[in-house]
Amino acid sequence: MYPPVRKNPFIAVIGGSECTAQEAELAEAVGRELARKGAVLVCGGLGGIMEAACRGASAEGGLTVGILPGDNRYAANTYVQIPVVTGLGEARNAVVVKSGQAVIAVGGSYGTLSEIGHALRNGTPVVGLNTWSISRNGQADCAIIIASDPADAVNKALSAIKE
Amino acid sequence: MYPPVRKNPFIAVIGGSECTAQEAELAEAVGRELARKGAVLVCGGLGGIMEAACRGASAEGGLTVGILPGDNRYAANTYVQIPVVTGLGEARNAVVVKSGQAVIAVGGSYGTLSEIGHALRNGTPVVGLNTWSISRNGQADCAIIIASDPADAVNKALSAIKE
Amino acid sequence: MYPPVRKNPFIAVIGGSECTAQEAELAEAVGRELARKGAVLVCGGLGGIMEAACRGASAEGGLTVGILPGDNRYAANTYVQIPVVTGLGEARNAVVVKSGQAVIAVGGSYGTLSEIGHALRNGTPVVGLNTWSISRNGQADCAIIIASDPADAVNKALSAIKE
Amino acid sequence: MYPPVRKNPFIAVIGGSECTAQEAELAEAVGRELARKGAVLVCGGLGGIMEAACRGASAEGGLTVGILPGDNRYAANTYVQIPVVTGLGEARNAVVVKSGQAVIAVGGSYGTLSEIGHALRNGTPVVGLNTWSISRNGQADCAIIIASDPADAVNKALSAIKE
Numbered sequence: 001m002y003p004p005v006r007k008n009p010f011i012a013v014i015g016g017s018e019c020t021a022q023e024a025e026l027a028e029a030v031g032r033e034l035a036r037k038g039a040v041l042v043c044g045g046l047g048g049i050m051e052a053a054c055r056g057a058s059a060e061g062g063l064t065v066g067i068l069p070g071d072n073r074y075a076a077n078t079y080v081q082i083p084v085v086t087g088l089g090e091a092r093n094a095v096v097v098k099s100g101q102a103v104i105a106v107g108g109s110y111g112t113l114s115e116i117g118h119a120l121r122n123g124t125p126v127v128g129l130n131t132w133s134i135s136r137n138g139q140a141d142c143a144i145i146i147a148s149d150p151a152d153a154v155n156k157a158l159s160a161i162k163e
Numbered sequence: 164m165y166p167p168v169r170k171n172p173f174i175a176v177i178g179g180s181e182c183t184a185q186e187a188e189l190a191e192a193v194g195r196e197l198a199r200k201g202a203v204l205v206c207g208g209l210g211g212i213m214e215a216a217c218r219g220a221s222a223e224g225g226l227t228v229g230i231l232p233g234d235n236r237y238a239a240n241t242y243v244q245i246p247v248v249t250g251l252g253e254a255r256n257a258v259v260v261k262s263g264q265a266v267i268a269v270g271g272s273y274g275t276l277s278e279i280g281h282a283l284r285n286g287t288p289v290v291g292l293n294t295w296s297i298s299r300n301g302q303a304d305c306a307i308i309i310a311s312d313p314a315d316a317v318n319k320a321l322s323a324i325k326e
Numbered sequence: 327m328y329p330p331v332r333k334n335p336f337i338a339v340i341g342g343s344e345c346t347a348q349e350a351e352l353a354e355a356v357g358r359e360l361a362r363k364g365a366v367l368v369c370g371g372l373g374g375i376m377e378a379a380c381r382g383a384s385a386e387g388g389l390t391v392g393i394l395p396g397d398n399r400y401a402a403n404t405y406v407q408i409p410v411v412t413g414l415g416e417a418r419n420a421v422v423v424k425s426g427q428a429v430i431a432v433g434g435s436y437g438t439l440s441e442i443g444h445a446l447r448n449g450t451p452v453v454g455l456n457t458w459s460i461s462r463n464g465q466a467d468c469a470i471i472i473a474s475d476p477a478d479a480v481n482k483a484l485s486a487i488k489e
Numbered sequence: 490m491y492p493p494v495r496k497n498p499f500i501a502v503i504g505g506s507e508c509t510a511q512e513a514e515l516a517e518a519v520g521r522e523l524a525r526k527g528a529v530l531v532c533g534g535l536g537g538i539m540e541a542a543c544r545g546a547s548a549e550g551g552l553t554v555g556i557l558p559g560d561n562r563y564a565a566n567t568y569v570q571i572p573v574v575t576g577l578g579e580a581r582n583a584v585v586v587k588s589g590q591a592v593i594a595v596g597g598s599y600g601t602l603s604e605i606g607h608a609l610r611n612g613t614p615v616v617g618l619n620t621w622s623i624s625r626n627g628q629a630d631c632a633i634i635i636a637s638d639p640a641d642a643v644n645k646a647l648s649a650i651k652e
Binding site: 088089090091092093094095108109110111112113114115116117118120121122130131132133134135136137138141143 | 601
């Protein structure tokens with residue numbers, strides 16, 4: 001009997017497939033905290049930030065969905081429980097952020113920047129941890145909600161959904 | 164704590180969002196049987212065949228993934244546990260069949276025909292229940308594995324993966 | 327100064343990247359005839375049927391659009407004038423048929439079958455030359471308009487738009 | 490006889506469907522200049538920046554490709570000569586930037602930000618006119634090539650391809 005999860009919050013964690021050790025630690029802590037709060041973790045399914053977040057969620061018994069760019073389900077990191085195989089290349093980034101009710105961005109790859117843009121475009125809340133800041137014509141855009149640490153990021157993401 | 168499902172078989176059930184009562188019964192029985200065998204059910208997330216299959220899987224405590232064409236997670240039928248929100252329109256059909264290790268087609272909408280084409284193109288086994296048959300220049304193409312009933316369809320789909 | 331083409335008919339020619347010599351001849355004749363009638367040819371941009379159709383259109387000075395599955399614009403056959411680079415894999419099939427106001431299918435690959443399904447699903451007219459025939463529960467589905475030769479295929483496709 | 494364009498530069502102009510009058514002027518001048526230099530203009534096909542750029546290109550007899558998010562070819566602005574109908578929603582942003590050999594960003598919508606991210610991720614040169622600036626952990630990222638005016642933007646985009 002699989003426990004129902006449909007009404008749990010679905011949170012997308014976005015970040016590069018390469019990252020620093022410190023960014024991986026942040027992502028893992030985000031994953032752990034999401035699982036403790038009962039959230040389903042959605043991500044791009046590969047390595048780096050995605051793997052670290054899934055590892056954290058798995059350590060707390062959380063559920064992880066990996067929306068893969070390629071054609072091979074075995075490309076998913078070992079902590080992904082639900083591999084979704086898109087074959088869409090980077091266009092899958094749009095699917096990752098649409099499948100989260102809020103997004104937590106960790107670190108700053110260009111793929112992550114594209115996901116931040118997609119999420120803000122859709123009106124999906126974006127919480128940032130050591131990630132991009134953006135400005136327009138010299139004026140800062142404050143749409144990305146800044147978090148001070150992983151627990152803060154998860155709290156802010158969950159509150160942003162509820163609003 | 165969620166039971167791990169990564170190594171369970173992932174089977175896509177494809178069929179139209181409108182169907183006859185008899186087709187819905189077949190799809191529901193397919194969903195039930197998949198759940199009993201421990202398979203994760205992947206589908207397009209909407210009504211008709213997709214909803215009937217998810218209802219069957221849910222009745223047996225199975226896990227259901229719905230890969231939606233639109234932008235609204237609440238468009239998923241009520242038996243979908245994991246809504247994946249693509250916004251891709253019918254291009255999501257390619258994602259549905261790539262996310263299954265085998266495909267069971269029930270009934271015959273044109274969307275289902277597109278999914279059968281995508282699956283055969285990828286070399287993914289397709290099992291058919293009351294679905295399309297296809298021929299080329301007057302010669303039958305036998306790539307669709309014909310099943311006699313829902314239990315037979317599930318058995319054939321699971322065996323086709325193992326091969 | 328490019329001649330305006332927006333109001334010209336846009337016709338998608340679909341078919342496999344491998345084909346027989348006879349199928350290539352049919353596709354080339356379809357391309358020639360489309361160009362003579364002022365139609366813009368849309369296709370998947372690769373070899374086989376797609377290349378033959380583009381070669382025919384080019385020989386008559388027609389305009390050719392190739393909607394590619396991969397990331398490399400140079401993968402387009404040499405007769406494509408407008409390469410559209412999707413990176414979407416086979417999901418680009420849905421884009422090919424949406425970009426035509428009618429579809430001409432030549433030969434019978436499984437990718438072509440997926441495109442026929444997508445087009446019929448959308449209500450886009452499909453004309454067939456030596457291609458799939460489909461039936462449901464033993465009953466022929468006659469949605470594919472059968473053409474006897476390339477000129478007939480082009481005439482039927484153009485008329486189907488006008489209707 | 491349609492003039493061959495395959496070897497011409499293909500430049501994507503990205504920007505929001507709503508924009509200020511001043512941004513529209515910039516975009517129109519970019520379109521005009523691209524056409525004068527023989528470039529094919531690729532864009533998202535809708536209003537705002539996209540329409541202004543296509544209007545400019547049309548005034549100089551240039552060729553314009555509009556890669557539309559929806560299902561309706563008639564949603565293209567009136568200056569699009571080649572409408573590509575994707576039905577992919579915002580995932581089409583990835584297709585727009587892949588179809589340009591360089592990208593010129595005008596103004597700053599969030600959709601544009603997603604396109605900048607996709608382009609930089611792919612290694613496609615991005616030239617910016619009154620657009621986003623981005624920084625990571627407080628450090629400016631200088632990957633976006635800043636242009637001082639439309640002619641400068643077009644020159645920089647064309648040079649960036651040649652490199």
